[in-house]
Amino acid sequence: MNGKKAPFGKLTGWMIPVIAILFGVIVGAFIMLLSGYNPITAYIALMNGIFSNTYNMGETIRSMTPLILAGLAVAFAYRTGLLNIGVEGQLIVGWLAAVYVGAAVELPMLLHLPLSILAGALAGALWGFVPGLLKARFNVHEVIVTIMMNYIALYVANAIIRAYLLVPGERTDNINSTASLQSDWLQSLTDYSRLHYGFIVAIIACIIMWFILWKTTKGYELRAVGFNQHASNYAGMNVKGNMILSMAISGGFAGVAGAMEGLGTYGYMSILSGFSGVGFDGIAVALLGANTAIGVLLSSFLFGGLQVGALTMQQQAGVPTELIEIVIALIIFFVASSYMIRWILNRIKKEGV
Template identity: 75%
Template sequence: MRKWLPTGKLLSLSVPIIAVLLGILIGAIVMVVSGYNPIVGYTALLTGIFSHPYYIGETIRSMTPLILAGLSVAFAFRTGLFNIGVEGQLIVGWLASVYVGIVLDLPQVIHLPLAIMAGALAGALWGVIPGILKARYQVHEVIVTIMMNYIALYTANFLIREYLIVPGERTESIAPTASLASPFIQSITDYSRAHYGFIVAILACLIMWFILWRTTKGYELRAVGLNQHASQYAGMNVKNNIVLSMIIAGAFAGVAGSMEGLGTFGYMNILSGFTGVGFDGIAVALLGANAALGVFLAAFLFGGLQVGSLTMQSQAGIPAELIDIVIALIIFFVASSYVIHWIINRVKKEGL
């Protein structure tokens, strides 16, 4: 039995899978203790993800901003930074893309890319501030990015309320030429809210992979993340790389906001609180081991759980909050991966 246990790189790859299985298992125990049938619950969950084109479309719609938020966290983490400011970067990106989508009158081939680029630029500018403070003054990026989230939330609400508001506590709808909506995708998914942003998210995964693993600058960024002192000794500009990392991470988050503004909603409303997508992106990056493919798969899992939980509630009568417990358990086991390593090493030494 011991020879079949994962080792080395395979062990690292198996940790997220084991974490998901443990989260589902303990989630089932919680359901039993709460008086619910976990088989019925999980069957309804899967039904709510795969049983109908509409649910599949909604899963794709849900995972699209999660992919980009996860990439933002993962990219920064690969370079030794912890970007907790995805939520704020997403909000300013959402506002900027919607603004461009409203005020400009251009052909779609220009208008749509420009609106997405506006979101990326706004997110990048929101990310560069903590990057500069970290690089030049050693101000911890976690503290700064958390504070920047609140600044983004209340600034966006102020700008909408003062300059862009229409009845309904929101902005005007964007022009059709700036919309990511796809009649074709909607028709094959029974008129779900899925849109072309999913393609943008896939391209973003490829961009992150290419930058980090196929460019000299990506090598420098990863080297700085592994050891700043060694990188400095090797002649790399550590400060510039820290700032660049936060710019790119912020751009990913800003595009996540564009997906909401140009795809799912077509406008931006006054927010009563954070969207939650940015914070979910931390969990997505953690579960995806900060790799582009891993982030994509983790976003699919989280998006599916969010959509399927609604069916689980309506068909099986199980509260949707139990899915939040399962997600929290998965994150816990990934964060506590040393426990999984300990269990596997224990089995290796002593057998079953």
């Protein structure tokens, strides 16, 4: 009987994201055919756009960096029973805080760079603390609050830049070199892509999330609250306090994602005409990565590669970049459908017992 259960367990575990990616690619190919494009040529161009040269690889890794951190923010909250849809707003305030400290403070790099990253983390944590507090104290649904706070973050950040930090070009001043994650060595190694040391920060963040949730007593409490609040409360855990802490930590990850953009990719912050999209992509990254640290790392590579490769696909195969967005949407759809597949397979197992 146990031998029959094992294949189902594997299928509903790590195989489902793989199947979702495969289905997304296949259905995307049919859509390309119906649109008059050659899917084989398009996908070859897509792969060339990711792996053909060091520049594209550098850009893929660079685009992964904020996606990893945004995905960790969503995954951490989900693991503790909360839905953080406000990663985009937390990323924006983290970006602004990191750039401000990076430009306004003068310190040696050994102090300045960590301080700037910490500023981004604290700003994001504060933005996550508010919906956590409202959820814990007044039972206000965190999805509603975090969505609204995305818009507050966008317009408040723009207002602050216009009022206090504006320089020609509708942006802030450049950060000091002592707060920069950019590296001439990495850029020359990747044919002068925008790759920076933020990728190392993102890897460390994956380890931190794993360690907190699975190797600490507080992490056990956070996961327990996510599984069952009533049982956790009965066991003497501080359910409300853990809710607030979870959203603050989640916001901290998102704030660091913003810091990576400000200190690494750009070196400043522009007035935003709309959302960056990274925070919302983080939801998809976390979903595809099954809300695990290693899963988020791998799925961010897929999403980052698709974004970078889409440009080459358009240049070499003439396929609009919007079709890649359709493929990404299809992958998310099939991952979401996996929960229904898992339910069906569990029913089959029960009936077979």
